Amino acid sequence: MVEKTFAGTIVNLNDEGYFEDMNQWNKEIAAEIAKEEGIELTDKHFQVLEFLRAKVEKGETLTIRSVGKSGIVDIKEFYQLFPGGPLKKSTKIAGIKKPTSCV
Amino acid sequence: MKRLLILGAGTAGTMMANKMRKALDREDWNITIVDQHKTHYYQPGFLFIPFGIYQKQDVIKSKSDFIPPGVDLIYSAIDKVVSDDNKVFLEGGKVLNYDVLIIATGTHTAPEETPGLKDKLWYKEIFDFYTIDGAVALQKYFKSFEGGNLVMAITELPYKCPVAPIEFVCLADAYFTQKGIRDKVKISFVTPLPGAFTKPIATKMLSELLKEKNIEVIPEFYIESIDNENKKLKSYDGQEIDFDVLTIVPVNMGSDMVERSGMGDDLNFIPTNKQTLQSEKAENIFVIGDASNIPTSKAGSVAHFSGEILYDNILSYIEGRPLLAKFDGHANCYIETGFGKGALIDFNYETEPLPGTFPLPGIGPFGLLKNTKINHYGKVIFRWIYWHILLKGKEMPIEAEMTMAGKKRVKI
Known part of the structure; x- marks a missing residue:
């Protein structure tokens, strides 16, 4: 575990840079992490981040498909918002754990 | 007379019918099992059919051979579960009441979920091997295949038997080597995962194995559609992969019955307590096998190990005791x-x-x-x-709970 400061707040991250505690997150922190990933956050981005956080709070599994069915973005737009690895990047910015794929 | 109703007579449902009939008094408990199909498939055998190692007759038997005396077997499609009334509606309107319900309706491939998959190349140059028809069609195709670009692709997670696509490319490597045309066949393995497998240590071992066999792994490729005209896989982020013959794991989904019952997630898998196997919808509904959303493999071994836990918990539930048996995901x-x-x-x-x-x-x-x-x-x-x-629910010399004995913790 490592400690890192974003937007003046110290947060605990795991070795891969994902939040240990989703309650340490706020929008300013998200914007700074996004910048490190080369992404400028828009309202659309935040809607996706809130959707992901709500899912995790309910204990549901995150998949790219479920984001595509969220009504916020389709899968193609999700890729455009978070280029490279949409679920990996969006969860990092959303302050939640990296989704694990079941074996 | 009370009724234990089991939906689905596949691996998990059949096993539970056998186990529960031995435990529940016939004077007090009727056990009924419902399935729309009469044939039981040995699904692990499908993998061997494309390579002519098994034939169709090696993997089929009659479902009724495995249902014990004292269990009513009904062949019917299922319309829906109405959990508030403890009723199951069958197709055609017949209604079954239950005291305890086990849902074991499994998962099936849904090629129609991927645009261009079930199109003009389906079972001509695009095949699955998760159905008997797909596996048999692919065997026929491979007999006259003289070489080209063989692509094995996974569309979506989770899917049944996560190692099967890896086994498929390994067996294809051996098959074409033995036919003397391996140098004319390029084999690729396309996956939405970051590597050949999900967990790091197994991924390392399997990646090395695939490399040795000259099989290319193309990770993080999430299939949007299949172009039948130009024979290409297209990803959501604009990448393309050419194929001559494509074997694919279509999107896996739970039964449509689950959707009609309003019990499933976005892939029709049923939210289930991963330790007790009780559904989140109702206390007297339990879910076993591929039908549930528990975070482990969709595989027969999981159905088997979790069956022992479910057996204990259903008896506890019936006798009004807390559900103490906990499944570890083995x-x-x-x-x-x-x-x-x-x-x-x-x-x-x-x-x-x-x-x-x-x-x-x-x-x-x-x-x-x-x-x-x-x-x-x-x-x-x-x-x-x-x-x-x-299938007969007999004891195996392997514990339901995973053990660390015999395992070595290693670092990558």
Whole structure:
């Protein structure tokens, strides 16, 4: 575990840079992490981040498909918002754990 | 008279019918099992059909052969579960009341979910091997295949038997080598995952194996559609892969019955307590096998291990005791790697596949995460075990709970 400061707040991250505690997150922190990933956050981005956080709070599994069915973005737009690895990047910015794929 | 109703007479449902009939008094409990199909498929055998190792008749038997006396078997499609009324509606309007319900309706492939998949190349140059028809069609195709670009692709997670696509490319490598045309066949493995497998230590072992066999792994490729005209896979982020022949794992979904009952997630898998196997919808509904959303493999071994837990918990529920048996997510998979060898993995929710020996610590005879001849024989013998021991709900000499004995913690 490592400690890192974003937007003046110290947060605990795991070795891969994902939040240990989703309650340490706020929008300013998200914007700074996004910048490190080369992404400028828009309202659309935040809607996706809130959707992901709500899912995790309910204990549901995150998949790219479920984001595509969220009504916020389709899968193609999700890729455009978070280029490279949409679920990996969006969860990092959303302050939640990296989704694990079941074996 | 009370009724235990089981929906689905596949691996999990059949096993539970056998186990529960032995435990529940026939004077007090009726057990009824419903399935729309009459044939029981030995699904692990589908993998071998494309390569002519098994034929269709090697993997089919009658479902009724495995349902014990004292269990009512109804052949019917299921319309829906109405959990508030403890009723199940069958197609055609027949209604079954239940006191306890086990849902074991499994998962099926849904090629229609991917644009261009079930199109003009379907079963001509695009095949699945998760259905008997797909596996048989592919066997026929391979007999006259003279070479080209063979792509094995996974569309979506989760899918049934996560190691099967890896086994498929290994067996294809062996098959074309033995046919003397391996140098004319390019084999690629396309996956939405970051590597050949989900967990790091197994991924390392399997990646090395695929590399040795000259099989290219193309990771993080999430299929949007298939272009039948130009024979290309297209991803959401604009990448393309050419193929001459495509074998694919279509999107896996739970039964439509689950959707009609309003019980499923976005892929129709049923939210289930991962330890007790009780559904989140109602206390008297339990879910076993591929139908549930528990975070472990969709595989027969999981159905088998979790069956022992479910047996305990249903008896506890009936007798008004707390559900103390807890499933740990235990899965155990033989991985056929071609040329008469195989590997083996054993893991659960918490512990990823590790190297070692199985089931006896230090002795084996099977080697975990090792490519050996004896592991291959384990897989060969398993078909007999499946029909004669597992489906009939008899004891196996392997514990339901995973053990660390015989496993080595390693660092990558």
